[in-house]
Amino acid sequence: MAHGSRDATAGVPAEAVTDARRTFLRSGQVAPEVRAAIQQSWARSARLGVDPDELHADHDATDDADQEVFERIRDVLARAAESFAGEPVSIIFAAPSGRVIHWHCSDPSLARQLEAVSLVPGVAYGEQHVGTNGIGTALELARPTLVVGGEHFNERLSVFACAGAPLHHPVTGALLGVVDITCAADMSNALLLASARSIASQLQDALLAQVSGRDLSLLRDYLTTSQSEAGPVLALGDDLLMLNQSAQDLLNDVDRAALVDRSAESAHDPTPRTFETDLPSGAVARLRYEPTFHHGTTVGGVFRVRLDEGSDGDVPRTPTGRRTSAVPSPALPGVVGSSPAWTGAVTLVRQHLLRQRTVLVQGEPGVGKLALIKAVHYAHNGSLHVRVFDCAVIDDLDRWIERLVDDLDTGVGTMVLQHLERLPVVAVAPVAALLREYAATSSAEGPRWVLATRTHTGRSSAIDALLAPLFEATVELAPLRSRAEDLAPLARTFLEHAAGPSGCGSPRRRSTSSRRCPGRATSPSCSRPCATPYAGTATG
Structure with missing residues (x-):
C-alpha cells in the first residue's frame, strides 16, 4: 500500500x-x-x-x-x-x-x-x-x-x-x-x-x-406485501422474524413483543384469516394473515396489521370465537403502576404464565420481579403453592437439588428460582438437566408455572449458555427511574397502606400481616387483601 x-x-x-x-x-x-x-x-x-x-x-x-x-x-x-x-x-x-x-x-x-x-x-x-x-x-x-x-x-x-x-x-x-x-x-x-x-x-x-428455500419463500412474500402496504407488516417462520419500518415506528417494544407472540399462534396455518388482538398499550391490532408455502408445505406467513384504539366487535374472531387476547387487565393485587413499561411487562408475564411457559423475569435489583410473579400467581392460582428457591443461599447443594426435584414432581403450583445470576457454577449443570427433563416430561396435571428472576449484575457465562436458553420467554422489568408515571400512584399507595384501611384491625397487626406475605397478606380481622404495594420497587 x-x-x-x-x-x-x-x-x-x-x-x-x-x-x-x-x-x-x-x-x-x-x-x-x-x-x-x-x-x-x-x-x-x-x-x-x-x-x-x-x-x-x-x-x-x-x-x-x-x-x-x-x-x-x-x-x-x-x-x-x-x-x-x-x-x-x-x-x-x-x-x-x-x-x-x-x-x-x-x-x-x-x-x-x-x-x-x-x-x-x-x-x-x-x-x-x-x-x-x-x-x-x-x-x-x-x-x-x-x-x-x-x-x-x-x-x-x-x-x-x-x-x-x-x-x-x-x-x-x-x-x-x-x-x-x-x-x-x-x-x-x-x-x-x-x-x-x-x-x-x-x-x-x-x-x-x-439461506434455505423456505426462508427465501417467506422473504419473497414479505417483500411483496411490504411494497404494497403502508402500515405495519411482519413475517414469521420457523427461525425467521421480519418487521417493516412501520411496525418499528408505530409499536413500542412491549406491543411488538405481544404482537409477535399472538401472531405465532397462526403462523403455520395453511388457511388465510383475519383476527384481532388486544395489545398491552390498550390498542387493538387487526391482523390479516396470509400463509407462505414452499413445495406445498406451510413455512410461515405474513401479517398485515391495522391499529385501532378500540374494537367495534365486527372483526372476524379466531377459531375459539374470541379475540386472541385471553388476558384480563394488567391490574393485580399487591402491585401498582400505570406506565406502559410496567403494565406491558405485567401483561406479558400473565400471558406467558397462562400458557404455562417457563419465564425468565429480568431487571435491576429492587424492581419487583418476585412481587410481580407472586401477584400473578395469587390472582390466578391462589389456592396452590408458590415456592421460591433462592440461588444465592444454598448451604447444602444436594439437599437444595432434592427439594427442587420434589417440587417439580408435584406437577402443580409455581416454582421460582430467585437470584439466578448467583447460582453457584457447580449447580448450573444439574439445574439445567432438571429443567430440560421438566420441559420434556411436563404434563397437564394442573396449573404449573416455572420461573426465574435475574439481575444484570454479576452475569455468568455458564448461566447464559446453559440455563437462560431453557426458558421459553424473557420479560424485562424497567427500573422506576425510567417510569415517572408510576411515582405518584406508588407514593399514594404507600401512604394509604401506612395509614391502614378501615376495618382491618390495629396498625401493629396490619403491619405484621403485610410483612408476612407481601404478595397477598390478609389481616385476621378483614377478609380482603391488604397487600404490600409494589411498582417495581420490591426486592427480587
Whole structure:
C-alpha cells in the first residue's frame, strides 16, 4: 500500500489531528476540521469513561451465536486473507458486541504490534472498551468507517489505521458483526475502506447462498406485501422474524413483543384469516394473515396489521370465537403502576404464565420481579403453592437439588428460582438437566408455572449458555427511574397502606400481616387483601 502523511480527517496533517485530540481531552473543545463522526465518537468515548492513555483489555469467552456466524463465513475470510498474503495488514472479524472472533495477519511485525494492544481473539474492541476505532465506531455508526492515526481516542492505537464494515444478514438485515482491516497509520490509503466493504459484501453473498428455500419463500412474500402496504407488516417462520419500518415506528417494544407472540399462534396455518388482538398499550391490532408455502408445505406467513384504539366487535374472531387476547387487565393485587413499561411487562408475564411457559423475569435489583410473579400467581392460582428457591443461599447443594426435584414432581403450583445470576457454577449443570427433563416430561396435571428472576449484575457465562436458553420467554422489568408515571400512584399507595384501611384491625397487626406475605397478606380481622404495594420497587 502507498505511504501517506495525512489522516482521513479532511486531508488534515496527522500531527494536527493528534493535537486536536489532545486539546479535546484537556478542554472538551474540538477543532472544526475534525470529521463530525470522529468528534461524536470522541464525545461518546469520554462520556463512557474510556482511558485515553492505557488500554484495559476485556477478555471473555466468545458467545456461541457469534462463533456460529464465523463458522459460516470462515472460508470466505480465509480466501480474503490469501489475497493479502505478504501485505502488512490484518483481517479481523468481530461480533456485534465488538468482541474479536477471528484474526489473521501474515506480517510478523504488525502481528506483534496488534498483540501488544490486545487486538486478538476474545478481546472486546467496542467503543465502550477502547474508544474510537474501526471496529467499535463502525458498529456504533452502523456503516463502513475509517479511523486513522490520531483519530483513535486511545493514544496507543494512534499508530494504526482501521477500516471497519458492518456485516448484515442478507434476509433479515440483522447485524452479525464487522469486518476490519488494520495496518500501520502511515500505510493507509483510500483502498483500505474499499477493501473492507468488498470483504463484507463477499461474506453477505456467502450467507445468502446458505439461506434455505423456505426462508427465501417467506422473504419473497414479505417483500411483496411490504411494497404494497403502508402500515405495519411482519413475517414469521420457523427461525425467521421480519418487521417493516412501520411496525418499528408505530409499536413500542412491549406491543411488538405481544404482537409477535399472538401472531405465532397462526403462523403455520395453511388457511388465510383475519383476527384481532388486544395489545398491552390498550390498542387493538387487526391482523390479516396470509400463509407462505414452499413445495406445498406451510413455512410461515405474513401479517398485515391495522391499529385501532378500540374494537367495534365486527372483526372476524379466531377459531375459539374470541379475540386472541385471553388476558384480563394488567391490574393485580399487591402491585401498582400505570406506565406502559410496567403494565406491558405485567401483561406479558400473565400471558406467558397462562400458557404455562417457563419465564425468565429480568431487571435491576429492587424492581419487583418476585412481587410481580407472586401477584400473578395469587390472582390466578391462589389456592396452590408458590415456592421460591433462592440461588444465592444454598448451604447444602444436594439437599437444595432434592427439594427442587420434589417440587417439580408435584406437577402443580409455581416454582421460582430467585437470584439466578448467583447460582453457584457447580449447580448450573444439574439445574439445567432438571429443567430440560421438566420441559420434556411436563404434563397437564394442573396449573404449573416455572420461573426465574435475574439481575444484570454479576452475569455468568455458564448461566447464559446453559440455563437462560431453557426458558421459553424473557420479560424485562424497567427500573422506576425510567417510569415517572408510576411515582405518584406508588407514593399514594404507600401512604394509604401506612395509614391502614378501615376495618382491618390495629396498625401493629396490619403491619405484621403485610410483612408476612407481601404478595397477598390478609389481616385476621378483614377478609380482603391488604397487600404490600409494589411498582417495581420490591426486592427480587
